[in-house]
Amino acid sequence: xxxxxxxxxxxxxxxxxxxxxxxxxxxxxxxxxxxxxxxxxxxxxxxxxxxxxxxxxxxxxxxxxxxxxxxxxxxxxxxxxxxxxxxxxxxxxxxxxxxxxxxxxxxxxxxxxxxxxxxxxxxxxxxxxxxxxxxxxxxxxxxxxxxxxxxxxxxxxxxxxxxxxxxxxxxxxxxxxxxxxxxxxxxxxxxxxxxxxxxxxxxxxxxxxxxxxxxxxxxxxxxxxxxxxxxxxxxxxxxxxxxxxxxxxxxxxxxxxxxxxxxxxx
Numbered sequence: 001x002x003x004x005x006x007x008x009x010x011x012x013x014x015x016x017x018x019x020x021x022x023x024x025x026x027x028x029x030x031x032x033x034x035x036x037x038x039x040x041x042x043x044x045x046x047x048x049x050x051x052x053x054x055x056x057x058x059x060x061x062x063x064x065x066x067x068x069x070x071x072x073x074x075x076x077x078x079x080x081x082x083x084x085x086x087x088x089x090x091x092x093x094x095x096x097x098x099x100x101x102x103x104x105x106x107x108x109x110x111x112x113x114x115x116x117x118x119x120x121x122x123x124x125x126x127x128x129x130x131x132x133x134x135x136x137x138x139x140x141x142x143x144x145x146x147x148x149x150x151x152x153x154x155x156x157x158x159x160x161x162x163x164x165x166x167x168x169x170x171x172x173x174x175x176x177x178x179x180x181x182x183x184x185x186x187x188x189x190x191x192x193x194x195x196x197x198x199x200x201x202x203x204x205x206x207x208x209x210x211x212x213x214x215x216x217x218x219x220x221x222x223x224x225x226x227x228x229x230x231x232x233x234x235x236x237x238x239x240x241x242x243x244x245x246x247x248x249x250x251x252x253x254x255x256x257x258x259x260x261x262x263x264x265x266x
Contacts, residue, residue, distance in 0.1 A: 013082075013221055014071075016214040020089075021067025027060030027207050034196050041136045043121055043129055044145065044189045046110050052103040052200050059096050063207070066092070079225050086218040093211040100204035107197040110190055118145055126154065134160040136185055140192075146184035 034053040038045055070085055113121070122145060125133040137143055143161035144150030151157045162177035 010221065012217050013214075016217055017067050017070035019067075019210065020214060021064050021071065023207055023210050024060045024062070024064030024067055027203060028057055028064060029060075030203055031057035031060055031200070034200055037196055038193065041132075041140070041185070041189045041192075043124065043132060043136070044113060044186045045193055046113070046190070049106060049110065049193055049197065052099050052106060052197065055099045055102075056096065056200060056204060059092055059099065060207075063089075063092055063211070079222055079229075082218055082222055082225075086215050086222075089211050089215055089218075093208050093215070096204050096208050096211070100201045100208070103197045103200040103204065107194050107201070110194055110197070112186060112190060113145070118150075121145060122150055130158075133185075134158060136189075137161050137181070138164075140185060140188045141181050142183050142185035142188045143181040144184055145186045147182060148180050150184070 031053050035050055035057065038050050038053065066085065066088060125144075137158065137160040141163070143157070148157055148161060151161075157177075157180060159177065161180050163179040163181055
């Protein structure tokens with residue numbers, strides 16, 4: 001039974017190493033995508049929201065590398081190497097746990113932009129960052145920072161604020177915008193940012209659970225391997241004793257005869 005458990009855990013470690021590498025690659029891809037999403041609408045995205053995603057990206061790359069190293073170089077018969085890799089993975093799991101908590105706390109701290117920055121942001125919306133704002137407004141179905149009223153004093157509201165779906169259904173008003181998006185882009189981006197941070201937390205949770213499972217499997221493997229080595233040593237000692245038993249009997253008989261002879265003399 002012990003030998004079967006040893007072989008079973010050995011194959012579990014090999015499968016776990018493959019899963020670790022795959023999970024590290026998946027975490028890296030998703031973390032990179034989250035960073036892209038947070039930077040896509042940077043004009044109204046809150047500050048300091050990319051840190052957790054960037055750290056998770058780094059941890060994903062490291063986890064992928066560790067999975068590859070385990071697959072290529074780990075000698076599963078070397079208990080010391082197994083323990084070293086388990087410790088390294090435990091450190092990564094702790095860091096990712098901190099990343100998940102960080103993302104969750106930042107999710108609760110996200111707030112709307114200060115009104116003092118609105119004029120500065122909107123000045124760029126109609127000059128240097130106009131293409132970015134047009135893309136944001138047409139994609140997220142929003143207009144301005146807080147709504148179409150932000151464009152008051154302008155010659156016209158940009159076409160990206162127009163609801164083109166209603167325009168397609170009304171053939172009689174071709175070339176004329178009849179419906180403008182009422183909601184501002186700030187609230188849409190804030191909700192989107194909170195959603196991304198929540199996804200970062202969930203991704204981190206899944207990664208940590210997989211790593212904890214691998215660490216638990218590694219710990220059981222190390223214990224079973226130690227028990228196997230102890231049994232092997234005990235078996236070798238027993239064999240040596242069985243080989244030395246006749247000599248031991250002769251020595252005991254010699255000592256016994258000498259003791260009896262001395263007793264008769266006395």
